[in-house]
Amino acid sequence: MISLAQRQRLLAAALGLGLGLGWSAPAVQAAQNIVFVxxxxxxxxxxxxxxxxxxxxxxxxxxxxxxxxSRQDPKQLAGLLNQQMNLPVVLVSRLLNTRxxxxxxxxxAEIVYPLNASKVGLQALRSAVVLGIADNKxxxxxxxxxxxxxxxxxxxxxxxxxxxxxxxxxxxELVRFFSDSPLDGLRGESVSTRSEGAAPAPTAGPxxxxxxxxxxxxxxxxx
Numbered sequence: 001m002i003s004l005a006q007r008q009r010l011l012a013a014a015l016g017l018g019l020g021l022g023w024s025a026p027a028v029q030a031a032q033n034i035v036f037v038x039x040x041x042x043x044x045x046x047x048x049x050x051x052x053x054x055x056x057x058x059x060x061x062x063x064x065x066x067x068x069x070s071r072q073d074p075k076q077l078a079g080l081l082n083q084q085m086n087l088p089v090v091l092v093s094r095l096l097n098t099r100x101x102x103x104x105x106x107x108x109a110e111i112v113y114p115l116n117a118s119k120v121g122l123q124a125l126r127s128a129v130v131l132g133i134a135d136n137k138x139x140x141x142x143x144x145x146x147x148x149x150x151x152x153x154x155x156x157x158x159x160x161x162x163x164x165x166x167x168x169x170x171x172x173e174l175v176r177f178f179s180d181s182p183l184d185g186l187r188g189e190s191v192s193t194r195s196e197g198a199a200p201a202p203t204a205g206p207x208x209x210x211x212x213x214x215x216x217x218x219x220x221x222x223x
Contacts, residue, residue: 031149035115038158047146054081054143084139092133096126111160115153124150 033044049063059067059074067074095101102122109121117124131148133140146154 030152031146031154032152033154034146035153035155036158037115037155041158044153047143050081050146051143053078081142084136084141086139087133089130089133089138093130096129101126111157111164113155113157114151115155117151118155 031047033046034050035042035044043062045063045066046061049059049061053059053063053074057075057078058064059077064074066072067077096105105122105125109118109125112125113121114124128145128149129140132144135148136144
């Protein structure tokens, strides 16, 4: 576990020092509930139930009901919750502050965001990823992400989630959904910028025949 001072420095880097937006994450915070939202509909699953599932392979409460109704194996979800990705925290922090990184985070923030502060979903995601890696000694898991999330209520938009699921039927399609579209937009901007600032094509110069002296020039110039 990193110190409070280290968490504050990493948080500042993760947010790109963008605290002038009028929002700042608490120094020590974690998501306590995942709230599924669709209009006025709201249902919450405590993060402690996810931790219990990850430790025991058994689902309880609303999570257990959902798993039974959907006929899903709790042990498979437990495996996903415990899966670790080794990531260099400094490199990830820098990447998430680039235009490409922010474009991907912005797309994810349409689905996952602080319940009462959806406009800062991008910043919340970035800080949770960076601090989740740092707190977990250089690796990121679903649980370390939730433990580092800067608000107690993490909202999941069901309409946005269903739209994603309809477009991505596999992991590879999911990756393309979050990467290709933002990259295409950036490529389009780059092409447009180059087109607007491109210098006009040079006109063709004179040919060798046009610049060659007349055949009789030597005789004319001879006394």
